Amino acid sequence: MLRCETLNVFYGESHILRDISLEVRDGQVVCLMGRNGVGKTTLLKTIMGLLTPRTGHVYINDRDITSSPPEQRVSRGLAYVPQGRELFSQLTVEENLRLGFEARQGPKDHKTAELAYEEIYTLFPDLPALLSRPGGVLSGGQQQQVSIGRALLTQPKLLLLDEPTEGIQPSIVIEIERVIEDFKKQRRFAILLVEQYFEFAVRLADDFVLMAKGAVVASGPAADLTEEQVKQHLVV
Numbered sequence: 001m002l003r004c005e006t007l008n009v010f011y012g013e014s015h016i017l018r019d020i021s022l023e024v025r026d027g028q029v030v031c032l033m034g035r036n037g038v039g040k041t042t043l044l045k046t047i048m049g050l051l052t053p054r055t056g057h058v059y060i061n062d063r064d065i066t067s068s069p070p071e072q073r074v075s076r077g078l079a080y081v082p083q084g085r086e087l088f089s090q091l092t093v094e095e096n097l098r099l100g101f102e103a104r105q106g107p108k109d110h111k112t113a114e115l116a117y118e119e120i121y122t123l124f125p126d127l128p129a130l131l132s133r134p135g136g137v138l139s140g141g142q143q144q145q146v147s148i149g150r151a152l153l154t155q156p157k158l159l160l161l162d163e164p165t166e167g168i169q170p171s172i173v174i175e176i177e178r179v180i181e182d183f184k185k186q187r188r189f190a191i192l193l194v195e196q197y198f199e200f201a202v203r204l205a206d207d208f209v210l211m212a213k214g215a216v217v218a219s220g221p222a223a224d225l226t227e228e229q230v231k232q233h234l235v236v
């Protein structure tokens with residue numbers, strides 16, 4: 001599904017990502033882990049096309065998308081839930097969600113829309129009551145539900161989730177975990193999840209990729225993460 005090959009990314013002259021290679025297979029949940037500032041968000045932005053690598057390649061289903069703009073990547077099945085949510089704060093919840101639905105490929109008729117929104121409201125039952133509110137007035141947890149809902153409405157093949165539980169009340173963290181777990185069972189799309197909290201990550205991930213100082217220091221099945229690696233590189 002997704003393959004990154006020896007990515008090197010710079011902010012100006014700061015070398016942030018160093019020879020990053022990783023792979024996410026169809027339907028798999030891969031957790032990208034590492035402490036603050038190791039480059040997790042930078043990597044997701046590079047995969048999404050918001051940053052251009054100085055060297056290296058990004059492939060989706062063996063097609064090289066390294067120089068494709070973000071909107072073309074969306075039409076190839078990438079969806080991105082950024083750290084900090086980034087809703088359009090002036091737009092209502094309904095308008096934010098519609099941006100996701102409109103970005104999908106395939107039919108967008110009334111019946112398709114009804115079913116698609118119904119699924120999102122079943123996953124996040126708080127949303128229907130918030131539809132007319134501007135995104136900017138919602139709580140962090142509510143914004144995260146809208147942001148995930150908007151990404152799901154694009155019908156992704158790969159969902160990039162950047163620390164979806166950061167700064168969110170526990171009841172919504174549980175809800176988000178349940179949603180990710182449900183999709184994992186269905187294997188409808190792959191998920192690349194950024195998370196620095198070991199417990200949450202290890203419950204959900206098939207595979208892990210552990211980063212330190214801009215480089216991958218370990219990767220493999222989640223069950224193979226050692227206590228030593230966790231202690232050295234993660235928040236427990």
Ligand SMILES: Nc1ncnc2c1ncn2[C@@H]1O[C@H](COP(=O)(O)OP(=O)(O)OP(=O)(O)O)[C@@H](O)[C@H]1O
Nearest residue numbers: 011014016035036037038039040041042043083196
């Ligand atoms: N726009 C920018 N310009 C310059 N340096 C940046 C910029 N954004 C991030 N950095 C630097 O790049 C490095 C990696 O940042 P990044 O946000 O990718 O880390 P992260 O692993 O996502 O951290 P966190 O867990 O805190 O979200 C950090 O040293 C950060 O200070």
Ligand SMILES: [Mg+2]
Nearest residue numbers: 040041042083
């Ligand atoms: Mg980050």
